[in-house]
Amino acid sequence: MAILTKDEAKKIIDKVLSYSKADETSVSVSGSRTGNIRYARNSVSTSGETNNLSVAVTSVFGKRSGTATINELDDASLEKTVRRAEEIARLAPENPEYMAMLGPQTYLESNTYDESTAKIDPEFRAQAAFDSIDPCRQKNLTAAGYMEDNTGFTAIGNSKGLFGYNRSTGVDFSITVRTADGKGSGYANPDVNDVSKLSTKASTEIAMQKALASASARALEPGKYTVILEPTASVELLQNMMRSMDARSADEGRSFLSKKGGGTRLNEKLFDERVTIITDPLNADLPLSPFGGGGGGRFGGGGGEGVPQEKITWIEKGVVKNMFYSRYWADKKGAKAVPPPSGFILQGGTQSLAELIKSTDKGILVTRFWYIRAVDPQTQLYTGLTRDGTFYIENGQIKFPVKNFRFNESPVIMLNNVEALGKPVRAGGNLIPPMKIRDFTFTSLSDAV
Numbered sequence: 001m002a003i004l005t006k007d008e009a010k011k012i013i014d015k016v017l018s019y020s021k022a023d024e025t026s027v028s029v030s031g032s033r034t035g036n037i038r039y040a041r042n043s044v045s046t047s048g049e050t051n052n053l054s055v056a057v058t059s060v061f062g063k064r065s066g067t068a069t070i071n072e073l074d075d076a077s078l079e080k081t082v083r084r085a086e087e088i089a090r091l092a093p094e095n096p097e098y099m100a101m102l103g104p105q106t107y108l109e110s111n112t113y114d115e116s117t118a119k120i121d122p123e124f125r126a127q128a129a130f131d132s133i134d135p136c137r138q139k140n141l142t143a144a145g146y147m148e149d150n151t152g153f154t155a156i157g158n159s160k161g162l163f164g165y166n167r168s169t170g171v172d173f174s175i176t177v178r179t180a181d182g183k184g185s186g187y188a189n190p191d192v193n194d195v196s197k198l199s200t201k202a203s204t205e206i207a208m209q210k211a212l213a214s215a216s217a218r219a220l221e222p223g224k225y226t227v228i229l230e231p232t233a234s235v236e237l238l239q240n241m242m243r244s245m246d247a248r249s250a251d252e253g254r255s256f257l258s259k260k261g262g263g264t265r266l267n268e269k270l271f272d273e274r275v276t277i278i279t280d281p282l283n284a285d286l287p288l289s290p291f292g293g294g295g296g297g298r299f300g301g302g303g304g305e306g307v308p309q310e311k312i313t314w315i316e317k318g319v320v321k322n323m324f325y326s327r328y329w330a331d332k333k334g335a336k337a338v339p340p341p342s343g344f345i346l347q348g349g350t351q352s353l354a355e356l357i358k359s360t361d362k363g364i365l366v367t368r369f370w371y372i373r374a375v376d377p378q379t380q381l382y383t384g385l386t387r388d389g390t391f392y393i394e395n396g397q398i399k400f401p402v403k404n405f406r407f408n409e410s411p412v413i414m415l416n417n418v419e420a421l422g423k424p425v426r427a428g429g430n431l432i433p434p435m436k437i438r439d440f441t442f443t444s445l446s447d448a449v
Contacts, residue, residue, distance in 0.1 A: 002031040002051035002152075003118075006165040009155035012055065012073060017159055019082040022059035022089060024101045025159045029055050032152030033118075037125040040144040042133050047125060059085040063098040066091070097328040103160040105308050107290035110166070110281040114194040117169035118151040124195075125149075131201040132175055141208055145175040147200065156291065156306050164291045164306055171195050176388060177207040178449070179215045184401075185449045186210025187368050187388035189232050191426055193287060210367060210389035214401040219445060220392065222405060226363035226419065227440040228356050228393070231427035233366040233386075234435055237411040239428065240372070241380055242277070242341050245314060247323040247333065256380045256412055257323060264323070271318040272418040276347045280311040283345060286431050292339030307339045314341065348421035348433025356422050356436050358396040363436070365391040365398060369407070380410040385446050404449070405442035414440065 004012070013027045031053035038046045055078065058067045066088025070081040128147055136143040149171045157163040174189040186207035192198045241256075250257035250264040257265045281288040292309045305327060313321050322338060330337040357365060372384035386404040393399065414437050422434040 013157035184215030
């Protein structure tokens, strides 16, 4: 019962709205079936499956709003939830930035659902774990991994006539492989909507190779280096930057997109001309929920106010073309409401990771960053550590593993120092190419593996 059809969800929303006595009412119905399997030290430790279904009701009187949520769908429970939301709304303070609810919207038909993913069962998860653990056992390596699959839906509606529905599926898999002495470590973290595109064995083999190759790491002096960043390394830095492309923060002087003395840097060239970043809900490799404004992400969410997701160019040939606007700020500035990007595409070239390495005279290959923390939000300066396989490159070949570094770097500066972009692949719910970057700043060494 966790996954309702479009008609079933619409019926519940209409029933909830029929109970309403508020000036405006919105309803969100969502459900999911989530399965997982976890293993460590080459042995499965936990596995399970959960089903969730909930209804959230928001009632509004003037500029006062209240929300109540329930997971029971009988008439009495639904009506009780409406009354509770109305009670909360009457007691709430006025929201000076409240915007009247949207009327009917037209949404794209994005293909976020895959039937084979929806049919994943415990036997499939066990086989996926075995395909990862067994190769490690055979080579005296230690695997720790986690796979989570999700099938879900979100339906939204309100008293102004808005209605939207979306089904979605997704699988996340992460694997860390260590050598027996604990001195070598490798990592991979693919995610897909369509499980037929996932091979836990292939991902584990990549992590195994990195673990074996990184076991005898040497120390290099910190400094500025040419780096090749795998997508798993750059994804969090890029996500932080994209989350910061908020028009209000820029207008109020709190953003890297704020102009000194007032105004924003919209339509300014801030990045290398090879940098183009878009979102496209209809992209076959990265389909997104057709509506946004609250939640979202690669598993479909995206309820909120129901602002339609469209194809948007955020950065074009290095020039900032768009920022995201809440409905309130868009109204205040006479702009169009634009939901924040829930999955972005950094367009790249055709080169593989191996070809980027081959083209490098001297540099460092980074598998992954972690423990990333903000240093200065206005310049997008972050610090963090390399992890799970860091290697020195010379004359187009990986020569030896190196000890991990702490870095201090800004994705804005990073995207100004582009040497080459490879072919984009999925990472963290985005499409990101491996990148060759010059003058990347490493500030100290780390003893962590």
